[in-house]
Amino acid sequence: MADDSNMSNEQEPNQASHKDDTPSSIYLISYPKIVFLYPTLIVSIVAAIFMSIAGESAHIGGNREHMAEVMALIxxxxxxxxxxxxxxxxxxxxxxxxxxxxxxxxxxxxxxxRFNPDIVPALTNFLKSLRPWANSQMYWMFSGILGLIFVGVGISVRFDYWEVKGNELLHHHGFLSDLERFSAPNLKIDKEISDIFEYILLRSGRLVLHPRNEPRAIVLDNVPFISKKEKQITRMLGALQVQVRPESH
Structure with a gap:
């Protein structure tokens, strides 16, 4: 009897910690592909700040190569x-x-x-003639335009997202917070990572949801941190299946 009580005491903390790891609501947001341009936005902001401080006529060391050309190439x-x-x-x-x-x-x-510049003189001269140039205003304007688009995307996704909560799959959409409800138990989930670079940038991929008694699947593209979301949903659905299981007599 003592052994049984000890085993039950050991299992209760494990079950409690397992429940604590599962959030009460899991939000799924499908983003447009433009969000993958955030590296360009970061480089543009860095270039704008540098060009504003150093000036368009800054040089690299003792060379007469303008820093504006290097920043433009980057x-x-x-x-x-x-x-x-x-x-x-x-x-x-x-x-x-x-x-x-x-x-x-x-x-x-x-x-x-580099070591044989005369082997293809036309190509070498062409590469040497490439000297792109842009001032700080161009980088600030580009950053502002792209930044405003990012802000618009952030606002728009707040009016169209999915929520896995309890026994339901909820679709929030529209400016008036329209709501669609689907049954969450027996929900089938497919995770697809078709682009490795998009996965590297935002850990994103495609999530396909198959609610019960629904003729068409729900396809969510560009879901950030898709592996984490998929594990959380699987854990939540597993807990729900245990809870709704009828008692055996």
Whole structure:
């Protein structure tokens, strides 16, 4: 009898901690793809601050290379990579292969032109002639425009989101807080990560919900921290299934 009581005492704290780990409500928000441009926004703000402090005529060390050109190149590279992430999907296997292949090709061409500038003089002269330039006002304006879009996205998602709570799946939408209710028990969940770079940027992916007695699935794209959300929902539904299980006599 003593052993049974000890075992029950050990199980109760474990069950209590397990319940504490499960939140009472889990919010699911589907974001537009523009949120993946936050690295470009960060670089633009940093460039705007630097150019405002250092000035457009700042040089690098003793060289006569304008800092504005270097900042412009950094901005364009980050912006180009961000646009590529938005434009294409990179599955896990092919994306890594393409990434390392692109890096190898770029490094090979750069080293070839670095140590043999006369091998392709036209290309070398073309690269040397590339001297992009932008002042602080351009970076501030770009940051302001993109920042306002981010604020608009943050406001809009507050009027369209999903909530897993108790035995229900709730859809909040509209300016008047319209509400749709779905049954949460026996809810089937599918998690899809089709783009590794989007997952790296925001740990995001696609979440497909299959409520009971509903003919169509609910597809939520670009859900941040999708693995954490999926584990929380699975844990909550598992707890609900235990609670609604009939008592055995």
């Amino acid at each position: 901005f364009l590279v980050v912006f180009g990579l961000n646009i590529t992430v938005l434009a294409f999907d990179f599955p896990r296997t092919t994306s890594l292969t393409l990434f390392f292949l692109g890096v190898a090709i770029f490094m090979g061409i750069w080293m070839l032109l």
